[in-house]
Amino acid sequence: MAEENKLTALVGNEKLKEILQRISKQTEEITESDLGVSKVMLGILLENNILELSEESDNGYKINITEEQLAEAIETAEDEKIREEIRKREERTQQSTFVSYNKAWIEEWKTLLEDGTDMVAYWAQRINPKILKLEYEKTAALLSLASVQDRFGDRGRIHVLLYGEPGTAKSAIGDWLVHNLGIFGASHRTTDVGLTADVSGNEITIGALPQADGNAIYIDEVEKFRQKRDWYGLLESMEEGEIIITAGKTRTRLSARCRVIASANTIDKLPPELIDRFDFKVEMHIPELEEEKEIIVSVIDSWRREKAEYYGEKLRGYLEWIKNYEPEINEETREVFGELMQMFIDLNEEVRGSMRKKESLLRVVSTVAKLNRREVQTDDFIRAVEMLYPKVNGGMVKSLQILKENIEEKKKKESADPASAE
Numbered sequence: 001m002a003e004e005n006k007l008t009a010l011v012g013n014e015k016l017k018e019i020l021q022r023i024s025k026q027t028e029e030i031t032e033s034d035l036g037v038s039k040v041m042l043g044i045l046l047e048n049n050i051l052e053l054s055e056e057s058d059n060g061y062k063i064n065i066t067e068e069q070l071a072e073a074i075e076t077a078e079d080e081k082i083r084e085e086i087r088k089r090e091e092r093t094q095q096s097t098f099v100s101y102n103k104a105w106i107e108e109w110k111t112l113l114e115d116g117t118d119m120v121a122y123w124a125q126r127i128n129p130k131i132l133k134l135e136y137e138k139t140a141a142l143l144s145l146a147s148v149q150d151r152f153g154d155r156g157r158i159h160v161l162l163y164g165e166p167g168t169a170k171s172a173i174g175d176w177l178v179h180n181l182g183i184f185g186a187s188h189r190t191t192d193v194g195l196t197a198d199v200s201g202n203e204i205t206i207g208a209l210p211q212a213d214g215n216a217i218y219i220d221e222v223e224k225f226r227q228k229r230d231w232y233g234l235l236e237s238m239e240e241g242e243i244i245i246t247a248g249k250t251r252t253r254l255s256a257r258c259r260v261i262a263s264a265n266t267i268d269k270l271p272p273e274l275i276d277r278f279d280f281k282v283e284m285h286i287p288e289l290e291e292e293k294e295i296i297v298s299v300i301d302s303w304r305r306e307k308a309e310y311y312g313e314k315l316r317g318y319l320e321w322i323k324n325y326e327p328e329i330n331e332e333t334r335e336v337f338g339e340l341m342q343m344f345i346d347l348n349e350e351v352r353g354s355m356r357k358k359e360s361l362l363r364v365v366s367t368v369a370k371l372n373r374r375e376v377q378t379d380d381f382i383r384a385v386e387m388l389y390p391k392v393n394g395g396m397v398k399s400l401q402i403l404k405e406n407i408e409e410k411k412k413k414e415s416a417d418p419a420s421a422e
Helices: 002-011 014-025 039-047 067-075 080-097 103-114 119-124 135-146 170-181 228-240 289-302 313-321 331-347 355-371 379-388 394-416
Strands: 052-056 061-064 160-163 184-187 197-200 203-206 216-220 242-247 250-255 259-264 280-283
Touching (some): 103 119, 103 313, 119 135, 119 355, 135 160, 135 170, 135 259, 135 355, 135 379, 160 170, 170 184, 170 216, 170 259, 228 242, 228 259, 331 355, 355 379, 379 394
Parallel strands (some): 160 259, 160 280, 184 216, 216 259
Antiparallel strands (some): 052 061, 242 250
């Protein structure tokens, strides 16, 4: 019921309600100025099928909504406390998440895509340009930010855990994402409520995870959230996209579909089942002496000089532009993936017995395609293996590449001569 209340609270915004009632009678162009609300609100409505996005243009959106959908959403308004919390969340995030992109940027991005630019590498290096190296860590963070929505019971959201001793730039990445890309931030030092919610009698004050619903969240020093409810709630949010809160005799479900990027100084005390929910578990190290010298020379060279795209405006715009893009996976590609996955299981004992690790490959595959605004390709599987298992030996990757090429060659021959398939 809480999820319905949340949607109703958003629809209950008087300005939005007026617009939706107008839309329900006639489909028309809605621009940012017409909408009068942040795109995070629009995104939540789209994700939960209150609105249906029929077309995206350079100027705005065409949106369809039926009167029945609108009436049903409005009728579910019951819990004033939860509605008020959602309104507060929207007020806090409206400015930080409202991103526009212009026609010139779109043309620039389309040119890059047409030229075959790998948009994963292109955008990863633009995450906190002050930080040298750390390409792998930045790539993992980018994949989390851009990861696809959950769909038909399959989790699409990618979660990342960066861990290592202090001074390894974990917070430099996470804080930059919070301050420049507008994702949520939480730490044990900044929240009294915690990650889930605070219950006093029958009253619920929602915490960081429900507030970040539909967005990404950076959790600093996650190991220092010591209350069991925080870790259990984080596990629920990462896997199921919701948390369950008990207030008195009432159990309330709060939507918490977050993409989690967390940092920790140590993971020794984190529950194994929580660690297992992270697709990327990246151990970070203090730079070696020569690398440290190289870094400080670069810092001195760029000190108080303009750094291209430091504030992430274009990256924010691009993530907004691809937000609702859903990459297709055709049947032939699915068949190839099936054979590649079977070989990978034979070659890599690490993935045996864990369905979650196998599904991580599919999440990365879909997100690589989404970032490049195209359908999923067979090469994406091998790239996902290299991303999730960077220490895997070259022979294993070569074996997968040879199998892929053999399968594709066989299918090409069968297509040219159907009789050969019999």
